[in-house]
Amino acid sequence: MTDKIDIRSANPLAAQAYQARLKKRYRAERRFRAYGLAAIMTAGMILLFLLNAIIFASLPAFSHHYMRLDVEISTDYVSAQTPQEGNYLGLVRAALREQFPDVTARRDKRALYKILSLGAADGLQKRVMAAPDLVGTRVSLDVPLSDDIDLMLKGLIDRSLPQSDRIVSDRDLVWVDKLLAEDRITRKFAFALFTNGDSREPEMAGIRGALVGSLWTLLVTLIVSFPLGVLAAIYLEEVAPKNRATALIEVNINNLAAVPSIVYGLLGLAVFINFFHLPRSAPLVGGLVLALMTLPRIIIPTRAAFAAIPPSIREAALGVGASRTQVIMHHVLPLAMPGILTGTIIGLAQAAGETAPLLMIGMMAFIVDVPGDVTAKATVLPAQIYMWANNPERAFVARTSAGIVVLLTLLLVVNAAAIYFRRRFEKRW
Amino acid sequence: MTDSHIVSSFDRDLADLNRLVARLGGLAEQQFAAAIDALENRDVSSIDDIIAGDSALDRLEQELNDRAIEVIATRAPMARDLRSILSAVKIASVLERVGDYAKNIAKRSRVIIQEETNRSDTISLARIADIVQGMLRQVLDAYATGNAEQAMDVWARDQEVDALYSSLHGDVLAVIAKGAEQASVSSHFLFIAKNIERIGDHTTAVAEQVYFQVHGSMPTDERPKADLASGPSVTT
Amino acid sequence: MTNIENPKVKIKARNMTVHYGDAQALHGIDLDLNANEVTALIGPSGCGKSTFLRCINRMNDVIDGCRVGGSLSIDEQDVYDAAVDVVELRARVGMVFQKPNPFPKSIYDNVAYGPRIHGMAQDRASLDALVERSLKRAGLWQEVKDRLSASGTSLSGGQQQRLCIARAIAVNPDIVLMDEPCSALDPIATAVIEELMEELRRDYTIVIVTHSMQQAARISQRTAYFHLGDLVEHGQTETIFTTPQHQQTEAYISGKIG
Numbered sequence: 001m002t003d004k005i006d007i008r009s010a011n012p013l014a015a016q017a018y019q020a021r022l023k024k025r026y027r028a029e030r031r032f033r034a035y036g037l038a039a040i041m042t043a044g045m046i047l048l049f050l051l052n053a054i055i056f057a058s059l060p061a062f063s064h065h066y067m068r069l070d071v072e073i074s075t076d077y078v079s080a081q082t083p084q085e086g087n088y089l090g091l092v093r094a095a096l097r098e099q100f101p102d103v104t105a106r107r108d109k110r111a112l113y114k115i116l117s118l119g120a121a122d123g124l125q126k127r128v129m130a131a132p133d134l135v136g137t138r139v140s141l142d143v144p145l146s147d148d149i150d151l152m153l154k155g156l157i158d159r160s161l162p163q164s165d166r167i168v169s170d171r172d173l174v175w176v177d178k179l180l181a182e183d184r185i186t187r188k189f190a191f192a193l194f195t196n197g198d199s200r201e202p203e204m205a206g207i208r209g210a211l212v213g214s215l216w217t218l219l220v221t222l223i224v225s226f227p228l229g230v231l232a233a234i235y236l237e238e239v240a241p242k243n244r245a246t247a248l249i250e251v252n253i254n255n256l257a258a259v260p261s262i263v264y265g266l267l268g269l270a271v272f273i274n275f276f277h278l279p280r281s282a283p284l285v286g287g288l289v290l291a292l293m294t295l296p297r298i299i300i301p302t303r304a305a306f307a308a309i310p311p312s313i314r315e316a317a318l319g320v321g322a323s324r325t326q327v328i329m330h331h332v333l334p335l336a337m338p339g340i341l342t343g344t345i346i347g348l349a350q351a352a353g354e355t356a357p358l359l360m361i362g363m364m365a366f367i368v369d370v371p372g373d374v375t376a377k378a379t380v381l382p383a384q385i386y387m388w389a390n391n392p393e394r395a396f397v398a399r400t401s402a403g404i405v406v407l408l409t410l411l412l413v414v415n416a417a418a419i420y421f422r423r424r425f426e427k428r429w
Numbered sequence: 430m431t432d433s434h435i436v437s438s439f440d441r442d443l444a445d446l447n448r449l450v451a452r453l454g455g456l457a458e459q460q461f462a463a464a465i466d467a468l469e470n471r472d473v474s475s476i477d478d479i480i481a482g483d484s485a486l487d488r489l490e491q492e493l494n495d496r497a498i499e500v501i502a503t504r505a506p507m508a509r510d511l512r513s514i515l516s517a518v519k520i521a522s523v524l525e526r527v528g529d530y531a532k533n534i535a536k537r538s539r540v541i542i543q544e545e546t547n548r549s550d551t552i553s554l555a556r557i558a559d560i561v562q563g564m565l566r567q568v569l570d571a572y573a574t575g576n577a578e579q580a581m582d583v584w585a586r587d588q589e590v591d592a593l594y595s596s597l598h599g600d601v602l603a604v605i606a607k608g609a610e611q612a613s614v615s616s617h618f619l620f621i622a623k624n625i626e627r628i629g630d631h632t633t634a635v636a637e638q639v640y641f642q643v644h645g646s647m648p649t650d651e652r653p654k655a656d657l658a659s660g661p662s663v664t665t
Numbered sequence: 666m667t668n669i670e671n672p673k674v675k676i677k678a679r680n681m682t683v684h685y686g687d688a689q690a691l692h693g694i695d696l697d698l699n700a701n702e703v704t705a706l707i708g709p710s711g712c713g714k715s716t717f718l719r720c721i722n723r724m725n726d727v728i729d730g731c732r733v734g735g736s737l738s739i740d741e742q743d744v745y746d747a748a749v750d751v752v753e754l755r756a757r758v759g760m761v762f763q764k765p766n767p768f769p770k771s772i773y774d775n776v777a778y779g780p781r782i783h784g785m786a787q788d789r790a791s792l793d794a795l796v797e798r799s800l801k802r803a804g805l806w807q808e809v810k811d812r813l814s815a816s817g818t819s820l821s822g823g824q825q826q827r828l829c830i831a832r833a834i835a836v837n838p839d840i841v842l843m844d845e846p847c848s849a850l851d852p853i854a855t856a857v858i859e860e861l862m863e864e865l866r867r868d869y870t871i872v873i874v875t876h877s878m879q880q881a882a883r884i885s886q887r888t889a890y891f892h893l894g895d896l897v898e899h900g901q902t903e904t905i906f907t908t909p910q911h912q913q914t915e916a917y918i919s920g921k922i923g
Contacts, residue, residue: 242729312766316829318727320779320836321756330778331768434920505879507906507918645908 054408058401064190064203065150066142067116067179071095071124073135080135083128088121092143099184100175108171115172117144119192119204142186147202147395149176153185156394167394193402197368198384202395205388207406209370213283213363213378214352214410220287220374221294221351226344228291229298233340236299237306238328257296264293265360273361281362284374289361290351297347298340305339306332338422345418349411355382381407434510442500443510446517447573449493450524454569456486457524460531461565461628465558468538468621469551479535486528493521509642516642520572523631523638527565530624530631537617537624544614553600554618557593558625560586564632572639580639581648583632590629597622672699675840675870676721680735683716683725690716692894693735698887703862703871705885705902707878709917712891714874718842720744721872722758723751739840756783759833759869763845765825767817767832772809775817775828776800779836795835803831804861823854830861834869841865843873847880859884878918882906890914 071091078086093113097103103112120143127141128134144150148167151157153176163170179185196206236253240246268289272278278285309332317327358364364383371378379387385403388396434440460482467475497518500506506514564583571580598619605615640648676698683691691713698704706714716725723744725731737744744754756779767775776796779785786792796813800806805827809820817828826846833841843862847855862871862884875881881888882902889899890911898911909915916922 310766312762312764313768314727315724315760315762316766316768316832317778318724319722319755319760319762320782320832321752321754322778322782323752326782330782335769433922435922436920439920507878507882507920508909508915510919511907 051408054401054404058398058405060151060154060156061193061395061398061402062190063154063187064192065145065153065185065187067145068140068142068184068186069095069099070138070140072138073124073128075136078128078135080132083125083132083135086125086128088125088128089118092116092121092124099179111169111171112175115146115149115175117146117203118201119199120144122204142188144192144203145185147393148172150203151395152176153187193399197370198366198379198387199368200391202391202393202399205396205399207381207384207403209367210379210381210384210403211406211410212370213286213367214380216283216371216374216378217286217290217358217363217380218348218352220284221290222344222348224288224291225294225298225347229295229344229347230302230340232295233299233302233306234328234333237303238332239324253296253299257300260356261293261354262356262360264289265357267292268357269360279375279377281365281367281377281379282375283363283371283378285361286358286363286378286380287374289357290354293354293357294347294351297350298344301343301346302336302340305336305343308339309335334425337425341421341425342418345414345421349414352380352410352414353382353407355380355386358383381410436504439500439504439506439510442496442504443513446493446496446500446514449489449496450517450520451569451573453486453489453493453521453524454565454572456482456489457527457531458562458565458569460486460528461534461558462562464531464534464538465555465562465625467535468541469555471542473539473542476535476539480532483528483532486525490521490525494518509645512642512645516638520635520638523634527628527631530628534621534624537621540617541614541621553593553597554622554625557590557597557622557629560590560593561625561629561632564590564629568632568635568639572635575639575643577640577643580636583636584648587629587633590626594622594626672702674698675700676737676739676872677741678717678720678735678737681717681720681737682734683713683720684732684734685728686730690894691720694896696889696896696899698870698872700870701866701868702886703866703873703884705881705888706872706874706891707876707881707888707917708891708897710876711893713894714889714891715844716894717891718844718872718874721840721842722755722760724755724760726751756836757838758840758842759836759838761826761829761833761841761843761846764849765822765829767820767825767828769816769818771814772800772817772820772828773813776831776835779832783836785836799831799835800828802834802865803827804857804864805831821854823850823857826850826854826858827861830858830865834865838869840870840872843871845874845876848876855880878906890917892917 069092072095073091074094077091077094078088093109093116096112096116097109100112103109123143124139124141127139145153148157149172152159152168152173157166157168159166159168159173176185190203192204193206195208196204197209199205236246236249268285272285272288273280278288313331313335314327317331322330355364358380363379364387365377365379366387367377367379369376381403385400385407388400388403460479463475463479463482466472467479497514500514501511504510564586567586568580568583571577571583601615601619601622605612637647674697676696678694678696678698681691681694681696682689694713694717696717706718708714719725720733720737721739721744723733725733733745739758743749768778770778773796776799777786777792780792780795786795797806797810800809805824808824809815809828817825820828826849830841830846847858850858859880862873865871873881873885885902887900888902888905890897890905890909890913892913898905898909898914900910904910905914906918909918
């Protein structure tokens with residue numbers, strides 16, 4: 001037997017060496033903790049910087065400049081009997097001309113019209129359609145200015161630059177300054193961002209079409225992948241014998257989770273569209289493709305959740321004479337539910353952020369209408385963001401960031417739901 | 430199968446108990462031998478030592494009891510271990526009794542020696558004592574080695590002791606019948622003989638304990654007896 | 666009181682063998698277990714005692730690669746007969762496990778679960794009565810009657826184990842198997858369970874696997890010693906613990922290097 005070393009030994013050498021080792025160990029532990037803290041801080045800073053940049057860049061998109069106009073709803077342009085056929089843009093333009101009586105030349109007028117948005121008359125049309133008796137009266141309303149003027153007013157176009165270097169002409173500046181002086185221009189929340197579908201005009205382009213498209217797509221994904229995934233996981237984990245065949249299936253499922261998502265898009269194109277002739281660009285097909293992609297991402301955590309249920313619970317149920325199905329349905333599944341839901345929601349969140357597979361099935365498309373069902377043509381949030389990012393108009397820069405903010409918010413909501421369900425279903429044993 | 434426990438300190442506890450029994454046995458043997466020596470050699474000087482020495486036996490027995498209780502309480506012994514502890518306790522109590530008899534023999538020897546009588550039957554008394562001493566040694570050896578057969582030999586030899594005692598008993602009664610002046614000494618003499626015979630009986634009890642410890646049951650055959658003096662024909 | 670000398674044989678095992686894959690866990694066990702007795706199965710870890718216990722209610726069936734040979738009958742009926750419904754069998758042969766494993770449900774639901782899945786109670790009132798009776802038999806009623814809707818997992822370890830006993834006897838079994846039921850409990854909770862077993866054996870045949878020699882000695886009428894998949898010795902508990910016939914048994918019970 002070796003002699004025990006007494007740490008308080010009278011031998012000063014041993015004590016010193018011991019103290020030195022102790023100090024070294026403490027230093028190592030402090031260092032280790034510092035590394036971890038530094039890693040967290042770095043990650044946090046990057047995230048914060050990113051979020052900050054996106055949110056800051058998106059801010060201009062949430063507001064827009066409007067101009068107050070007094071419009072004479074003259075029967076020359078609109079009739080009370082058929083309000084849907086009226087020339088509302090003409091009405092608005094006439095009202096604008098009233099503001100600038102000195103603009104008479106045809107070319108000048110056309111230039112003047114450009115300070116208004118192409119959608120300037122949409123609000124008026126809606127009002128008149130709702131109340132046709134407005135025809136013949138004079139109403140005051142705020143009409144949106146064009147994106148360039150709006151940007152200039154937000155200070156994003158430098159008016160001190162020479163005219164050749166900026167989109168807004170000197171004449172535009174004069175007109176806008178006159179309106180400003182008359183206090184006709186106001187800045188308001190841009191509801192259009194949330195109520196409109198896509199548009200070529202930045203000030204009229206909204207996220208709603210893509211958001212609804214995303215929701216339809218995710219609904220299809222959820223309905224298809226959740227039951228399929230959970231049933232597959234139950235079979236693999238609880239019922240199937242552990243043999244070569246199930247091992248092979250397991251390996252393949254794990255591999256599927258790692259398959260590049262564009263491959264699923266190709267599969268969807270070949271199977272759902274070319275073979276089954278399902279409608280192109282529809283949330284139905286998008287949802288099916290994403291469901292395929294999400295399946296392994298549900299099966300894997302679900303199996304893990306099943307495997308984490310203590311065998312004692314199964315034994316207890318078997319011991320009182322529960323059948324295999326009863327054991328699963330009464331005990332294992334409810335206990336695994338939090339894990340299953342977490343896996344599902346994370347899978348869905350990933351699906352919500354996918355663009356590549358949807359590229360192949362035509363969901364990366366310019367679609368103005370808000371989809372009404374799963375077979376209508378639609379696009380999804382990430383695709384919308386990508387398309388906006390590619391548009392040349394400067395106002396789409398802020399729109400793109402705003403789209404990202406909406407997408408992030410959606411994911412945040414989904415993850416919050418995951419936490420909520422987890423808490424709700426979680427039980428201790 | 431080895432005989433050692435996984436918990437080696439348990440082995441040490443049991444060994445301690447055995448050692449205590451051995452010490453008790455040695456002391457009892459020594460006291461008994463000293464008492465017989467005193468009587469044979471008419472040596473009064475050692476008698477006080479013998480009487481005083483008995484308390485050591487008592488203390489040792491008490492110590493053994495305490496240790497046995499401790500071992501039972503802490504080790505929860507089973508089967509053979511349990512039997513060996515119980516045997517040790519029982520043997521210790523027997524040996525303590527042997528010590529008492531030795532003390533009693535010493536006390537009575539003093540009276541006999543002081544009477545200065547020279548009796549011929551001392552010789553047969555010494556013979557019985559010799560056999561019983563042998564039995565005691567043998568049974569203690571048997572205990573130390575766990576040899577049940579060796580222990581059971583003692584049974585057979587006790588028969589001899591009983592026979593000798595019966596004859597001595599008759600002789601002494603005859604002496605008493607002859608005259609009253611010998612009666613007091615004779616009665617002491619008789620008691621000493623009885624004490625020795627009792628020690629013989631007790632060694633058989635130890636032998637039984639050894640057998641029990643080894644086999645887990647008491648020996649089945651009736652113990653052979655030749656003690657005619659305590660037979661039904663003699664009233665005591 | 667049952668006649669110890671002429672007990673009725675409840676469980677009869679003949680040449681029972683169990684293989685887990687290539688490893689043989691039991692080598693032909695012949696063992697008779699008597700009705701209304703507590704039989705303790707003792708032996709070192711891996712000796713096959715738990716395996717044998719799990720043969721009685723066919724809990725080995727759920728283990729992949731487990732093969733059982735020989736015959737085991739309860740009341741002269743072969744448990745491994747193809748006609749035997751394993752679900753019915755497990756209702757007849759209750760089981761209590763090493764670690765208290767109440768369902769993460771209410772105390773009431775824990776006890777009512779078995780009767781519910783076996784359709785043993787026609788209405789709520791009779792189910793209530795059954796739950797109360799079972800909890801009373803398990804000696805837990807007084808402690809939990811005011812909080813039947815509390816979670817079973819909120820009870821103490823000993824209470825949880827008694828809840829598991831109540832759950833097992835709620836389906837009215839003949840036999841109760843206990844796999845080291847007290848190994849996770851403190852001595853007081855253990856004593857309560859042991860007292861309960863003494864009481865339960867009037868109505869049930871109890872087979873208990875235990876690592877505590879003292880527990881086996883205290884509670885059982887008969888003890889069977891298993892070693893490396895063989896039944897070494899089986900007999901009256903007093904005999905096994907005082908004068909075992911086999912050296913291996915002796916070595917095991919007295920803690921010797923065998």
